[in-house]
Amino acid sequence: MVESNVVGFNASITGRMELDTDVALVRRARDGEYAAFEILFERYRTLVYRFAYQMTGRRDDAEDIVQEAFVRAYQNLHRYRDEAKFTTWLLRIVTNLCTDQARMTQRRFLLEQQEAAGGLEWMTLGEVDDPVQNLESERRKLALRRALNALPAHHRTMIVLRDIEERDYHDIASILGCTIGGAKLRVLRARRALRDRIAPLLGEDK
Amino acid sequence: MNRKLELRLMDLAFGDLDPKEASELEARAQSDPEAAKLVAAYREISSGLRGLRDVPEDQLSNERLRSAILEQGLKPKSTPGGVWGWLWMPPVACALAFGLIMLRGRTAPSAPRIVSNFDVPSAQKPAGDNDVPLIVRLPHQTPVAATKPKQAVKQAAERPNEDFRVAAWRRHARERRRSAPEKSPYYAMASSPGTVFAGNIVVPLSVKPSSDGTSADVSTDPQTGSTQVVVHEQAKPPSAGPIILIDQQRDSATGAQKATEVSTPDNVIVGG
Incomplete structure (x- = not known):
């Protein structure tokens, strides 16, 4: 009796888990069950928001991108292939949106780049004597953020x-639609570009 | 420091190496000040980037998403045909192009485009170009095209600005002349008993003053020896026949007949 109960409990857990997988939720949403899509939204909105915020550096822009990403995801659910991870597919949408947004606001980024250069100059020359260490740390973080935002x-x-998000190379390759080796190469180039940009902050001669 | 080493040091700083390789490279970096400095720089960047992980809390909500989806249409887009959905376009485009070509071919006239209004400016004929055939008609009459030497007709047909229908009519007249000379309009005119042959000018009998009031003065310039025909404006009887003005001089170079315009009165329309 107890064994049958355990088996039934396990079956119900398994059934529940199957119902709650991303693929199952996508299928239910495709069939018109909007609540299933809301579960997906609740599950991944923070992930998407974090990525969008890191890409834009602004909360309102990041929220707009998240909203647009989920709207596009909902409208294109029929294009989602079950063999791919839902988060990968979603992050690909967000990446494209962020790239588009970066193109549209290129002028703003140029201004920010100038600001970042000013910030780095201040950090390097040390013309302002700030005795508060945490303020120094905060300013460094801000300068790094601006340097990051000024990157292509x-x-x-x-x-x-x-x-920042520490995704593995396999995921990155899936999101960008490239090979793992290609993803590694791109990461190396990006790190080098960032280093070149913040070299003055690090006290390098470059 | 070579590029490969720099990349490996970068991987070391960002923690992308396995522990064994990392320890080996770490030991090597300790002995090389430049490498140690580079590793330190990248580690600072790495730690700084990790410090950027904190993000402000979002204000997203289900309601906001729902309203956004509602604004752009509640239902997910239906599955489109994908690539197949576009495949029908090339055949349809080809069919349309073919139909257009056929339609234009069908509407090509079998006769030259001759404007029957007499107010057509004589500027239709290029000034000084005597190779353009003369086509003269009176109102309500079927126009007759003057034949020309083969080379001259060919040259005229190749003119880019010429109406293609006139060129088509010329070809038609030429073929007709070859196959059945007796049916050629020019042959009929020239051999007609009612035709006045004044010098090298052919004037049909129907436009003689005595027939229906149409007046056509034929005169020869004593100095140049050329013949002129002047058709008067008032001479436009409904039954008047066509006037064909042809200079039958032979071309000195080719020996072919050469058609030249003699005059351009108001009631003479230059075709082509």
């Missing part, structure tokens, strides 16, 4: 995916 979108994508 393709470099920024790599840094965010690999070094």
Whole structure:
């Protein structure tokens, strides 16, 4: 009796898990069950938001991108192939949106680049004597953020995916639609570009 | 420092190497100040980037997403035909192009485009170009094209600005002349008993003053020896026949007949 209960419990757990997998939720959403899509949204909105925020550096822009990404995902659910991870597919949409957004706001980024250069100059020359260490740390973080935002979108994508969100190379390759070796190469190039940009901050001669 | 080593040091700083390889490279970097400096720089970047992980809390909500989806259409897009959905376009485009070509071919006239209005400016004929055939008609009459030497007709047909229908009519007249000379309009005119042959000018009998009031003065310039025909404006009887003005001088170079315009009165329309 107890054994049958355990078996039934396990079966119900398994059935529940099967119902809650991304693929199952996508299928239910495809069939018109909007609640299933809302579960997906709740599950991954933070992931998408974090990535979008790291790419844009602005909360309102990141929220707009998240919203647009999920709208596009909903409208293109029929294109989702079950063999791919839903998050990979979703992040690919977000990456494209972020790239588009970066193109549209290129002028703004140029201004930010100038600001970043000013910030780096301040950090390097040390003209302002700030005794508060945490403030120094905060300013460094801000300068790094600005340097990151001033990077071209393709470099920024790599840094965010690999070094901030710490996604593995296989995921990155899937998101970008390239090979793992290609993803590694892109990450290396992006890191080097970032280093060149913040070399003054690090006190290098470059 | 070579590029390969630099890349490996970068991997070391960002933790992309396995532990064994990392320890070996770490030991090597300790002995090389430049490598140690590079590793330190990349480690600082790496730690700085990790410090950027914190993001402000979002204000997203299901309601916001729902309203956004509603704004752009609630239902997911139906599965499109994909590539197949576009395949019908090339055949349809080809069919349309073929139909257009056929339609234009069908509407090509079997006669030259002759404007029967007499107010057509004589500027239709290029100034000084005597190779353009003369086609003269009176109102309500079927036009007759003057024949020309083969070379001259060919040259005229090759003119880029010429109406293709006139060229087609010339070809038609030429073929007709070859196959059945007696049916050629020019032959009929020239051999007609009612035709006045004044010098090298052919004037049909129907436009003689005595027939229906049409007046056509034929005169020869004593100095140049050329013959002129002047058809008067008032001479436009409905039954008047066509006037064909042809200079039958032979070309000195080719020996072929050469058609030249003699005059361009108001009621003479230059075809082609």
